[in-house]
Amino acid sequence: MSLAQVETVAPEETGGGLGRDAWRRLRRNPVAIVGAILVIMFVALALLAPWLAPYPPDKPVGQVTPTSIPGPSAEHWFGLDDLGRDEFSRVLWGARWSLVIGVVSLLLGLVGGMVLGLLAGAFGGWVDGVVMRLVDIMLSVPGLLFAIGIAAMLGSGLDAVMIAIAVVNVPIFARLLRGQMLAQRQSDYVLAAKAVGVRRRRIVLGHVLPNSLTPVIVQGTLTLAVAIVDAAGLAFLGLSSNDPSIPEWGRMLADTQRYLSSAPLLAVFPGLAIIIAALGFTLLGESLREALDPKYRR
Amino acid sequence: MTSNGTAEPGEPAPPDGAAGSAGPAPSNGAAVPGEPLLSVRGLKVHFPIRKGTLLQRVVGHVRAVDGVDLEVRRGMTYGLVGESGCGKSTLGKAVLRLVEPTAGTVVFDGVNLALQGPEPMRRLRRNMQMVFQDPLASLDPRQSVESALTEPLRAHGFPGDRSKRVRELLDIVGLPAGAAGRYPHEFSGGQRQRVGIARAIALNPDLIIADEPVSALDVSIQAQIVNLLEDLQEQLGLTYVVVAHDLAVVRHVSDVIGVMYLGALVEEAPSDELYAEPLHPYTIALMSAIPIPDPEVEERRRRILLTGDLPSPVDVPPGCRFHTRCPFRQPTRCAEESPDLREMRPGRKVACHWAEEIATGTIRAAASAQDPTATEVGAPAVQ
Numbered sequence: 258m259s260l261a262q263v264e265t266v267a268p269e270e271t272g273g274g275l276g277r278d279a280w281r282r283l284r285r286n287p288v289a290i291v292g293a294i295l296v297i298m299f300v301a302l303a304l305l306a307p308w309l310a311p312y313p314p315d316k317p318v319g320q321v322t323p324t325s326i327p328g329p330s331a332e333h334w335f336g337l338d339d340l341g342r343d344e345f346s347r348v349l350w351g352a353r354w355s356l357v358i359g360v361v362s363l364l365l366g367l368v369g370g371m372v373l374g375l376l377a378g379a380f381g382g383w384v385d386g387v388v389m390r391l392v393d394i395m396l397s398v399p400g401l402l403f404a405i406g407i408a409a410m411l412g413s414g415l416d417a418v419m420i421a422i423a424v425v426n427v428p429i430f431a432r433l434l435r436g437q438m439l440a441q442r443q444s445d446y447v448l449a450a451k452a453v454g455v456r457r458r459r460i461v462l463g464h465v466l467p468n469s470l471t472p473v474i475v476q477g478t479l480t481l482a483v484a485i486v487d488a489a490g491l492a493f494l495g496l497s498s499n500d501p502s503i504p505e506w507g508r509m510l511a512d513t514q515r516y517l518s519s520a521p522l523l524a525v526f527p528g529l530a531i532i533i534a535a536l537g538f539t540l541l542g543e544s545l546r547e548a549l550d551p552k553y554r555r
Numbered sequence: 556m557t558s559n560g561t562a563e564p565g566e567p568a569p570p571d572g573a574a575g576s577a578g579p580a581p582s583n584g585a586a587v588p589g590e591p592l593l594s595v596r597g598l599k600v601h602f603p604i605r606k607g608t609l610l611q612r613v614v615g616h617v618r619a620v621d622g623v624d625l626e627v628r629r630g631m632t633y634g635l636v637g638e639s640g641c642g643k644s645t646l647g648k649a650v651l652r653l654v655e656p657t658a659g660t661v662v663f664d665g666v667n668l669a670l671q672g673p674e675p676m677r678r679l680r681r682n683m684q685m686v687f688q689d690p691l692a693s694l695d696p697r698q699s700v701e702s703a704l705t706e707p708l709r710a711h712g713f714p715g716d717r718s719k720r721v722r723e724l725l726d727i728v729g730l731p732a733g734a735a736g737r738y739p740h741e742f743s744g745g746q747r748q749r750v751g752i753a754r755a756i757a758l759n760p761d762l763i764i765a766d767e768p769v770s771a772l773d774v775s776i777q778a779q780i781v782n783l784l785e786d787l788q789e790q791l792g793l794t795y796v797v798v799a800h801d802l803a804v805v806r807h808v809s810d811v812i813g814v815m816y817l818g819a820l821v822e823e824a825p826s827d828e829l830y831a832e833p834l835h836p837y838t839i840a841l842m843s844a845i846p847i848p849d850p851e852v853e854e855r856r857r858r859i860l861l862t863g864d865l866p867s868p869v870d871v872p873p874g875c876r877f878h879t880r881c882p883f884r885q886p887t888r889c890a891e892e893s894p895d896l897r898e899m900r901p902g903r904k905v906a907c908h909w910a911e912e913i914a915t916g917t918i919r920a921a922a923s924a925q926d927p928t929a930t931e932v933g934a935p936a937v938q
Contacts, residue, residue, distance in 0.1 A: 445692035448653055453707035453754060454680035457673075464695050 282548040289544030295537025303352040310346035315502035317341035326520040335526045338509070339516050344523060347504040348530050354505050355534060358419055359484040365423030366484075367477055370430020377431065378438025378469070379461045388431065395428040400483075401490055408496040415498045418491050422484050433476055437469035444468075471549045478542030482535040489531050506531050592761060592794050593627040593650065598659035600642070600649045604869065618868045619645040621818035621876075622659070624896065627811075629761070632788065632795040634809030634826065636841075639800060640865060642818040644688070647764045647798045651683055652676060664761065681711045684755035686784075688767035690747035694739040700725075700750050701735035707757045724753040727790075728783060745776035749783065756787060764796045769804060781808060802845055806830055814838045817876045818868055820896050823904040834905040834914055836883045859920055875908070882920035883913050 283289045302309065312318045312333075319327065321341040328336040335344035377388040395403070404421040411417035441447065442465055450460050491497060492507025501508075506527040513523035600620040605611040619642040627633045635643045648654040650661050652668055661668045663683060671679060687693035694703055704721045707713075713720065722732050728749040739747055748768065755763050768784065769777040781804060787793055799805045805812055805826075812829050814822040814837065822835040833839045840859040847853045861880045866872055872879045878889040888908045896906040912918040 445687055445689060446695040446698075448648075449685070449687055449693040449751075449754070450695070450706065452651060452653055452680065452685040453757070454677045454710045455706055456677065456710065459710070464698075467697055468695065 279548040283544060286544045286548065288540050289548065292537050292540030292542075292544055295533055296541050299352055299534045299537055300356060302349055303356040306349040306353045310343075310349045312343035312346045314342065314347045314350040314504045318343050323516065324519060326516060326523070328520065328522055336520070336522060338523055339512060339520070344526055347509060348506070348526050350504040351506040351509060351527060351530060352534070354415075354503060355485045355488060355531075358415065358422070358488040358505075359481045362419040362422035362484045362488070363426070363477060363480050365419065366426030366480065367430055367473075369423065369427040371434055371473070373427065373431035374434025374438065375466065377435040378442070378465070381439075385435070389435065392428040392431050392435075395424075396432070400425045401487060404487055404491060405494065405496060408491055413496065413499050415503075418488055418497060421491065421496075422487050425487070426480055426484070429480070430473060430476065434469055434473055437472055438465050441465045441468045472546070475542055475546040475549065478538055478545055482538035482542070485538070486531060486535050489527075590629050591626050592629040592664055593625075593796070594662040595623060595625045595650060596660045596662075598623045598646065598649055598661065599657045600645050600654055601657040615869050618818050618871055620649055620656075621868075621871060623815075623818075623820055625813055625820065625823065627762075627794060627796060629794050630788075630792060631810040632797060632808050634805035634812040635796060635798045635815060636800060636802060636805050636812060637815030638865060640868070641815045642868065643798045643800075643815045644766050646815070647685070647766050647796060650796070651680070651685055651764060653685065678711070681707070681758040682760050683762040683764070684758070684760040686748070686751055686755050686763060686765040686768045689771050690744060690751045691739055693751055694747060696739055699736055699738055700730075703739075703750065704735075704754055704757055707754060711758055713758070720757070724757055727756070727787070728753040743776075744772050745779060748772060748776075748780050752780075752783065752787070756791060756793075759791065760793070762794045762796070764798070766798045767800070768797065770799065770801060777804065784808065802841065814841070817866060817871055819876060819906070820904075821877060821906045823896065825902055828903065832914070834899060834903060834910045835877075835907050836881045836913065836920075837877050839913075839920075840882065875906075877907075883909060883918050884921070885909055885918065 317340055319333065319337045319341045321327065321337050321339065323339070326337060326339060327333065330336065333343050333345065335348060338344050338347060373388050373392065377385040398406070404425045406421075407424050408417045408421035411420060438461075447460060447464055450464055455463075488505070489507030489510065492505045493511045495511070497503075497505055497508050509527040510524055510531075513520065513527075517524060598620055599618070599622055601616040601618050603613045604615045604617060606614045621642070623646055625633065635646065637643045645654055649656045652661070652671075656669065659669075663679070666679065668676065668679070698706075701718070701721050704724055705717050708717050708720060718735075721735055725732055725734055730746060730749050730753070734742070734746070734750070739750070742750065748771075752768075765784065769780050772780060784795065784797075785808060788795060795808070797805060797808055809826045812824060812826050813820045814829075814835065816837050822829070822833070822838045824834070829838065830842065833842045840861050843857060843859045847856055859882055861882070863880050866876075866879055872890075874888075874890040874892055875881070875894050878884050881889065884890075885908070892908065894906045894908050896904050899905050899910050907913070909918050
């Protein structure tokens with residue numbers, strides 16, 4: 258076995274698994290850096306809003322009439338809104354609400370989708386059939402329309418909005434995880450694990466599931482963007498909290514419609530905020546996908 | 556283990572010499588050399604072909620394995636050869652019930668595997684292991700070598716120090732102890748296959764089915780892995796079923812060789828005899844395709860070219876499954892009657908109606924089936 262000694266362990270890399278490779282690829286991708294900066298900015302502003310906001314978001318701080326709404330000034334960077342509240346403070350607090358709605362609805366949808374996907378992917382057979390037909394039915398309704406229906410059904414309130422967005426995402430995660438698991442179950446290493454006598458449960462939870470999660474993580478990041486946009490969309494359509502003082506970007510857009518001619522910037526600021534937040538998560542999600550699965554790389 | 560000096564060019568001479576492994580290796584404990592360890596009877600694996608989106612109906616079957624009988628004695632190596640798609644890998648997996656057989660029995664060490672429930676079957680797996688063709692695909696990319704080698708130990712409640720056993724296994728297969736913390740993608744192909752072999756021997760099995768163990772590897776590495784498998788057989792008293800399409804590899808390691816064609820065994824013989832005098836027309840054609848490492852003999856080598864493609868295992872020809880391509884085809888029997896795998900001489904089994912006549916030269920290969928560059932048309936194909 259003389260050649261065996263020559264053929265030493267590949268020195269190309271020291272330690273670490275696939276995660277380290279992915280991290281390296283991610284760091285080298287300028288798109289990922291931009292996405293990450295936007296996301297970090299968004300999250301930081303959202304978390305620090307109470308300290309960063311110069312004014313309370315829910316109380317009038319200046320005089321306004323419907324015909325004269327003051328624009329940006331040194332005192333009020335984004336100007337005042339139609340009720341005389343500081344628009345900059347409201348956009349900051351809005352980030353907080355967007356983040357809460359996005360994260361909570363993502364987690365609810367992720368948990369629901371993964372439970373369904375895991376059932377379908379692990380058991381197959383009639384369980385798979387039932388779950389997938391349910392998923393098909395849910396997916397046959399356009400996303401936002403579905404969310405509007407559910408939110409309307411559940412009544413107003415942020416809870417309803419979060420549940421509605423979560424439900425819309427459940428079938429997406431379920432189908433994704435199930436498909437990945439089915440593909441992984443066909444792989445040689447699953448057969449090899451079976452051959453050495455690993456128990457079924459351990460094969461599914463220890464091998465199939467971890468190897469199926471990558472696209473779910475990517476989809477989760479992308480879903481945060483969609484959830485923020487959907488939440489804004491629902492709020493714009495009047496499906497949001499009963500409390501008008503809660504600064505929510507979608508509602509802020511809706512509320513400024515009437516003043517579009519006199520104060521167009523009131524629509525621009527929350528709109529830009531929505532775009533930047535969604536863009537950040539989308540860029541990060543796409544580059545995560547590329548980093549975690551080199552097959553996607555261009 | 557037959558050591559017949561068929562070392563491939565470039566193969567490093569094994570320091571211990573393959574000759575040392577002649578005959579059944581001393582087995583661990585009570586094992587009696589020569590006693591049948593594995594006995595397969597009428598094994599069939601048919602995969603249904605379904606059509607239709609809503610109401611699926613079965614429109615046919617892929618008869619991947621179509622009635623195979625074979626017996627493997629303890630301590631020996633059974634080589635299974637055949638062209639790709641002949642069902643040899645499926646047969647290997649069906650023996651271990653990694654693919655569920657459609658019919659037939661597999662008796663392993665006196666236990667009928669078909670009768671075992673999932674949990675008893677799982678426990679039995681510690682005695683029968685598999686080495687896979689693609690070492691990278693057969694290792695979980697997220698699992699370190701240590702974890703991959705500990706897994707069988709955990710699954711069967713290995714008593715004692717598991718990390719010590721992992722180091723031991725790495726040493727046996729010739730990997731440094733530092734390999735334990737690494738991941739499959741950090742290794743070369745040969746090293747990965749060593750990991751796969753270490754996993755297979757982790758529980759001291761009796762039987763290892765090696766499915767094309769070296770065909771995914773570089774030629775220079777192939778010899779090392781073959782030697783490793785031979786060394787392990789000697790040290791651990793293993794019994795092998797080696798599935799391969801490379802006739803040189805199979806000849807080198809096998810005591811007995813079974814030749815498969817379209818899901819069935821067409822010939823079975825001790826390795827040396829099979830190469831010296833193939834009896835089945837298919838084997839004759841296969842052997843005639845092996846280049847001979849002697850320019851003068853190679854010059855006179857007569858090739859029998861098979862006409863037509865391998866028939867689909869969905870439509871296995873009636874009668875003899877080889878008759879559609881057989882250069883020795885006769886007007887009678889071949890197309891109507893399916894030949895059994897019969898013992899023509901002691902130790903020589905062949906599934907051909909006309910094997911005796913072909914062996915004596917009474918029946919000759921059709922001229923069109925022979926290489927046009929060949930000179931003596933009609934002479935026996937293999938001396």
